[in-house]
Amino acid sequence: MVFSSGRHFLQIPGPTNVPDRVLRAMNRPTIDHRCSEFARLSLEVLEGLKRIFQTSAPVIVYPSSGTGAWEAALVNTLSAGDKILMFETGHFATLWRNLAKDLGLEVDFLPGDWRHGVDAKALEKTLTEDGAHAIKAVGVVHNETSTGVTTRIPEIRKAIDRAGHPALLMVDTISSLASSDYRHEEWGVDVAVGCSQKGLMLPPGLGLNAISEKARQASKSARLKKSFWAWEPVLAANKSGFFPYTPPTNLLYGLQEAIRILEEEELRNVFARHDRHAEATRRAVRAWGLKILCADPEEYSSSLTAVLMPEGHDADDLRGVILENFNMSLGTGLGKVKGKVFRIGHLGDFNDLMLAGTLSGVEMGLALAGIPSSKGGVAEALDYLQSTRKGKINR
Ligand SMILES: Cc1ncc(COP(=O)(O)O)c(C=O)c1O
Numbered sequence: 001m002v003f004s005s006g007r008h009f010l011q012i013p014g015p016t017n018v019p020d021r022v023l024r025a026m027n028r029p030t031i032d033h034r035c036s037e038f039a040r041l042s043l044e045v046l047e048g049l050k051r052i053f054q055t056s057a058p059v060i061v062y063p064s065s066g067t068g069a070w071e072a073a074l075v076n077t078l079s080a081g082d083k084i085l086m087f088e089t090g091h092f093a094t095l096w097r098n099l100a101k102d103l104g105l106e107v108d109f110l111p112g113d114w115r116h117g118v119d120a121k122a123l124e125k126t127l128t129e130d131g132a133h134a135i136k137a138v139g140v141v142h143n144e145t146s147t148g149v150t151t152r153i154p155e156i157r158k159a160i161d162r163a164g165h166p167a168l169l170m171v172d173t174i175s176s177l178a179s180s181d182y183r184h185e186e187w188g189v190d191v192a193v194g195c196s197q198k199g200l201m202l203p204p205g206l207g208l209n210a211i212s213e214k215a216r217q218a219s220k221s222a223r224l225k226k227s228f229w230a231w232e233p234v235l236a237a238n239k240s241g242f243f244p245y246t247p248p249t250n251l252l253y254g255l256q257e258a259i260r261i262l263e264e265e266e267l268r269n270v271f272a273r274h275d276r277h278a279e280a281t282r283r284a285v286r287a288w289g290l291k292i293l294c295a296d297p298e299e300y301s302s303s304l305t306a307v308l309m310p311e312g313h314d315a316d317d318l319r320g321v322i323l324e325n326f327n328m329s330l331g332t333g334l335g336k337v338k339g340k341v342f343r344i345g346h347l348g349d350f351n352d353l354m355l356a357g358t359l360s361g362v363e364m365g366l367a368l369a370g371i372p373s374s375k376g377g378v379a380e381a382l383d384y385l386q387s388t389r390k391g392k393i394n395r
Contacts, residue, residue, distance in 0.1 A: 002324070009328035011358045013145050013175055013304035014198035016348030018254075022201055025257035026250045033249055039241025045252055046238055048259035052177065052200075052267070053192060053210040055184035060234050061255075062207040063248040066174045066195035069207030070096050071103070072229040073170050073191040074137075077215055079223035080104040082136040085126060085167070087119070088112040091146035091335035096139060096172060103224055108135065114336055115295035117144070117151030120159040127163035137168040137190075143176035146334040148306035148343065149294045150180060157188045168215055174198060177208075178262055179274045179303045179347040190215040198303070199270075201261070201348045202254045261349075274302035277346040277355050280384045281305045284359045284377035288366060293341050303347035304331065308340060310372050315342040322365035328358065352385045 010017050031038055049059040062068050078084065083106045086097045090112075100107050110122055118140050127135065138160060143150045153171055160169060168190040173182050177192075178199030184192050194200075194208035211231065219231055233244040262270055278300060285292055285307050293306035309315045319330050319342055331343030344362065346355060359378045366373045 004327040006327070009326070009354075009358060009361060011345045012329050012331040013148075013343055013345035013347060015204055016198055016201055016345065017350065017354075018203060019201055019258075019261060019349040021261060022254045022257045026254040028250065028253055030249045033247050034242065038247075038249065041241075041249075041252055041256060042238070042243070042247070043241040045255045045259065046241075048256070048263075049208065049210070052259060052262065053173075053184040053194070054182065054186065055210050055212075057185065057210065057212055057216075058235055058238070060209040060211065060231055060238075061247075061252075062209075062229070062234075063205060063245075063251075064207035065204055066172075066193065066207055067095075067099070068229070069193045069195060069209055070099055070172065072207065072209050072226075072231070073193050074100055074103055074105065075222070075224040075226040075229050076209075076231045077168055077170075077191060077218045077222050078103075078105055078136055079221075081106060083108060083134045084137045084139055085110070085123070085135050086139045087123075087141075088114075089117055089141055089147065089149060089151065090114050090144035091337075092144060092172065092174070093141045094335060096141065100139070105224075113295075114147050115149065115293055117149050117296070117299045118156060120152075120155040123156060124159040124163050127160060127165040127167065130165065133166055135165070135167050137170055139170045139172070141172040141174075142182065143173075143180060143301050143303050145175040145304065145331075145343075146306070146337065147293050147341075148301040148304045149296075149299045150176065150301045151299065153182070153187050153189065161188075168218060173210075175301075175303045175347065178267070178270060180301075181271050184210045185212075188212075190218075196251065196255065199347055200255065201258050202251060205248055205251050206255065271302070273350075274347060276385075276388055277350060277352075278302040278305060280355060280381040281344055281346055281359065283384050284363070284381040287377040287380040288363065288373040290373060293337065304343050304345045306331075306333075306337070306341045306343045309342070313369075313371050314339045318342060318365055318369045318371060321369040322361055325368060326361040326365065328361040330362070352389070355385070356382060
């Protein structure tokens with residue numbers, strides 16, 4: 001193992017860099033999860049999460065990865081044999097579909113090319129044709145982390161409303177929450193799935209469900225088997241700041257600090273920062289002469305950029321060269337795009353110079369790996385970052 005000085009660059013699209021403030025907040029003695037001090041902590045974070053999801057309805061926190069929160073969304077609202085409409089936007093949409101099938105749901109999976117988000121027109125057509133309302137839920141990945149494509153959820157909501165269909169709307173916000181604008185209540189989402197290790201800047205270990213009153217009502221008649229994932233016992237215990245099992249106390253300390261950090265910056269500034277870093281990244285990619293996987297500029301992701309490799313070159317070889325030479329991890333291609341793309345994560349605790357370092361590592365790596373590409377991507381990005389710097393002094 002070659003010794004690497006300095007800090008590792010963790011530029012995968014999650015887990016993201018954990019800020020020192022969050023690390024320090026977690027570095028405390030674990031307390032009794034049945035004492036009043038714990039109740040104060042959990043009541044604060046449960047309220048804070050509502051503000052992050054932009055909802056007044058409860059948010060449920062599980063000691064789990066995001067996959068657990070996917071399962072919780074389904075088992076709490078649906079019954080065996082129920083139909084759910086899902087969309088092949090990429091690897092994570094496919095995994096969620098597989099999970100739904102494993103649970104005994106009937107999945108209608110509309111095909112996609114992994115370069116676009118959910119087609120709202122196709123959704124509306126499918127729902128309009130479902131006059132008997134056999135479809136009980138629509139499951140959409142907001143930001144497809146495998147492709148860097150963001151579906152516009154308000155368009156999805158409008159399509160469901162135009163079809164006059166009562167299906168529940170479930171949205172995976174795993175790599176959009178606290179990075180891109182997400183308005184749970186205003187956008188009429190019934191269950192949002194989230195987790196800790198992306199925009200919330202925490203280590204992995206927390207799975208989240210933001211729910212709506214309609215979803216809670218649906219949970220009363222949902223018959224899929226559940227015990228650990230059941231919302232009601234958690235909601236009942238959460239009222240007084242407790243959990244029906246031993247909660248991940250130190251992650252909750254971290255979450256408390258992460259919410260404070262996000263609110264100090266203010267969510268609208270957090271989103272603007274992500275948009276700006278994403279745009280700078282895309283400018284670099286174009287200057288290198290490479291292509292962005294996301295085919296529609298309206299659907300560009302602010303959390304990550306997936307970059308297509310020139311024909312005949314393997315993305316994982318490039319990632320290996322960059323890791324070995326510059327101690328930087330970039331996201332691998334997943335599923336159908338394995339080897340064909342690498343992903344630059346620009347979400348979470350991130351700033352202009354971290355992006356400059358990231359793009360420098362990619363530019364040097366492209367040259368070292370002999371990938372046909374041009375220089376000048378970093379310069380393009382720096383020009384953009386400099387010209388859009390708030391508070392810049394024009395002399
Ligand atoms: C969009 C999306 N959904 C779901 C998941 C699964 O989450 P986890 O790996 O935490 O179980 C991920 C993981 O990266 C993701 O990006």
